[in-house]
Amino acid sequence: MSNTEKKSTWKHRLHEIIYEADTREGKLFDVILLVAILASILLVMLESIVSFDDKYHQFLNISEWIITILFSIEYILRIISIHKPYKYIFSFYGIIDLLSTLPKYLSLIFIGSHHLAALRALRLLRVFRILKLARYIGASDRLLLALRSSRAKIAVFLFFVIIVCIILGTVMYMIEGEENGFTNIPVSVYWAIVTMTTVGYGDIAPHTPLGQLIASLIMILGYAIIAIPTGIVSSEMTKTIKEVDTNTQACPTCLKDNHKKGAIFCYNCGNTLN
Incomplete structure (x- = not known):
């Protein structure tokens, strides 16, 4: 040799x-x-x-x-x-x-x-x-494919959420004012974002009845918003469900993995796997 x-x-x-x-x-x-x-x-x-x-x-x-x-x-x-x-x-x-x-x-x-x-x-x-864990590798592949397919819808959704937060933050600034911690519109938008995504951090809180009512609506809206991207991705996943038969073999040339069981050539570069 x-x-x-x-x-x-x-x-x-x-x-x-x-x-x-x-x-x-x-x-x-x-x-x-x-x-x-x-x-x-x-x-x-x-x-x-x-x-x-x-x-x-x-x-x-x-x-x-x-x-x-x-x-x-x-x-x-x-x-x-x-x-x-x-x-x-x-x-x-x-x-x-x-x-x-x-x-x-x-x-x-x-x-x-x-x-x-x-x-x-x-x-x-x-x-x-x-x-x-081939079945989990397959599941992750389907999830990634579903995320790619739904990225445009999710982007539109996130853009809509940002617009809503800007509008609600501006409204709260007008209602609460500087005396209640809403010193400017950016700070108010920050409050709207953390209130919609969680329930607020407590550093800023509305004091007027109208402001508290709007805050309550924002919190409820936040819970409803959580379900939307989940539904989008789930819908795309139902279109991509298929049996994935892969192994852990990595190509020695390009390092791509997730090849089909029994594959001789790399699906990415075409070189032999062994």
């Missing part, structure tokens, strides 16, 4: 372990990775507790460095195990992996920046691929 073939076989095996969860080694690698991510997040949380950090600071610091170095090695292995590294580097997971590795190194320059390691929680999104 030539050196080129050996290198290709080695890279293929590494790619299979790191990027796929269909093999025993790949699943073991990803489960260990999840445990490491959870441990690193726990360490960051514990370090934020002053009393605990004072007592176990050295242990926490050493543990974080060990996990950071392991993540750095993993990041490098992910880059060298694919044909086009930039596909991974500039992908969603690639950027998240990089951001979750940098904070500890940055803490050598910027004090306190290591707390940004909590971004590693985003890496837990890999759990869907690791556990090979």
